[in-house]
Amino acid sequence: MSEPTSLAGEAEQLDAADGLAAMRERFVLDDVTYLDGNSLGALPAHVPARVADVVARQWGELRIRSWEESGWWTAPERIGDRIAPLVGAAAGQVVVGDSTSVNVFKALVAAVRMAQEDGGAGGGDGGAGPVRDEILVDATTFPTDGYIAESAARMTGCALRAVAPAEVPGALGDRTAAVLLNHVDYRSGRLHDLPGLTAAVHAAGAYAVWDLCHSAGALPVGLDEHGVDLAVGCTYKYLNGGPGSPAYLYVRRDLQPRFDSPLPGWNSHAEPFGMRPAYAPASGAVRGRVGTPDILSLLALDAALDVWDEDAVSVAAVRAKSLALTDFFLRCVGAYVPDGRVESVTPAAHAERGSQVALRCDDAGEVMKRLIERGVVGDYRAPDVLRFGFTPLYVGFADVERAARVLARTLAG
């Protein structure tokens, strides 16, 4: 068992050598050890002034003119293009707006429609096989994806089957239309095999919809590289867009002409100001838009994304630091916390780990309450998980050591 002082000393060295350490200055942080950026990212320091300008000048002074002059109208696709490189997508495939739940609905219904139209993504046989009438959903998903998948299934005449991600390859069949998967499990922090599972889904002639809420901004996603069909994600976790900032939808370029939205609002029309009674979808990712975008939330996100561009932060560097942080946390917990008091449910293997560590603990709810009182903020997920998120842009190794130390003290009573 290492001495606390030696781990604290090691943390100091790691922080000194951290190429991303200076990024912390870009965020509003205080004495609290904030390990809940996987729920709500911290405030980037320049965002308040930017939001103030949107409110006072763009809305207050320019008013309606801002739809053109301040770029409000095109913000969903423009900001989508800023998120695109963070998830490994070329421009023109990501659009921002609505909540993650609403985007899951769009993506899943559109995926089923494509599958039913072509008999499967991989098949060129014009639908000679059986009808594609089954949706598979990650059995360990954050609940909203499952609830929305159930609605999408009901409204497209499909059956819904919940399957653990590892068992998806064996569950796929010639009736599978679409598969909804999480890149990183919200509870355990497990990173799923996006390339392998996407390939398996395609081999079965189905479409893969990925939920990136817990991976985007924390690790490489590679949507284009791995041929993902559709993806959704939120922007208020590792992208620091602010509470409830709008989600995004990725539609792979070659699928865009076939993207048939269940929510074809006027913002997705080819000529939105033509006021045509008949619907005609726009080209490109814009087809995923619905109604009038929520400009204040959207432009706060726009500002928050500056931290990636202005410092040319690479997702690879973020991932390297994220793994170093979670490795170090697991070591500190191993050193400080008595054996058997907590158990990590986050995989030890790097290839299977997101940017969080989840510890199973009998009295997790009570323990997290006390941790927060002591200035270590993680969160609790029912029934028995302590969840700690590590945002490489602003969490350092000293934070990690402190969190483990306070956890050990808290568990000691």
Added chain:
Amino acid sequence: MSEPTSLAGEAEQLDAADGLAAMRERFVLDDVTYLDGNSLGALPAHVPARVADVVARQWGELRIRSWEESGWWTAPERIGDRIAPLVGAAAGQVVVGDSTSVNVFKALVAAVRMAQEDGGAGGGDGGAGPVRDEILVDATTFPTDGYIAESAARMTGCALRAVAPAEVPGALGDRTAAVLLNHVDYRSGRLHDLPGLTAAVHAAGAYAVWDLCHSAGALPVGLDEHGVDLAVGCTYKYLNGGPGSPAYLYVRRDLQPRFDSPLPGWNSHAEPFGMRPAYAPASGAVRGRVGTPDILSLLALDAALDVWDEDAVSVAAVRAKSLALTDFFLRCVGAYVPDGRVESVTPAAHAERGSQVALRCDDAGEVMKRLIERGVVGDYRAPDVLRFGFTPLYVGFADVERAARVLARTLAG
């Protein structure tokens, strides 16, 4: 034909006698004559400081704690309860979130499901009649409602029929499931007969969904009084919530237990933090929620609604002034603009007029451009309509006279 000076003098007198005149001070306005509040309401002067507090303190300092401590989690229903009296609804029936388009989808699908379940709102025969498989939609609707209605019809196995509102009573039948109507026509400014049409829809055993975008905040709606089933509306027009501020959904109390949402996101779950794999809907209007609410936009709206409460503004007073403003505008246009150059498409009868005046004009697009250059801001709706909105909280009679005068000068070349 009146002399310009006499109408200007009359405007001065009307402004002096206007009980709402002092409200103008609560808004950020400048030399521009702003008659586009029916597109984007002006900025209430106290909103910037409130938004700054939400960003800097609630997000920046309290971070995740704000979901409880700053009331973020319950904001959609709390703010819904603030909108409720403005649309004639008792508390507990309005929830804020998502765009108008998304709420139209929720309301219409839920209405069809109720109709198919009971064979009609008015019938107690347990569905002995023919299946309810038709949706009627206002043929003159703002396009998004028509596009979304088409999707709702497609996804519930209904046919969609576009009918002019006045012809709805004759078009209703025992197969009608739901009718989607606009309270005020976005283009012509015509106010439709909400009580009469709702009664007709009910007499046919169907459900009425009303879009209040162009009436809420400008005139009495009386949702409860007239037994409306479901309603939606935006908050960035006469409610001044800010660009793209979230929309709202009204579900009449007795229908709430039967409201079966096509977008059953985790925020609508009976136990959202229980992380249950099985969906179980919450009670009440909360059932209309979907995903994580966009807090910045939502709390800007919350602040904007203060102008109604703090000054105890009555919707009846707003309506009286609105009619006086549009009457006066029509008189000024009649006096200043050469005969035949423009034609009002807004009804002359008060009972049929919203809070805007729409003038048909051959070169409307070009005329509006020149009007805006001269500091009179209305908007243009293809192909030939000049649209002027009158927000009684901040538009005065001198504004009206000036707008008509500048219009006449502009039309003169």
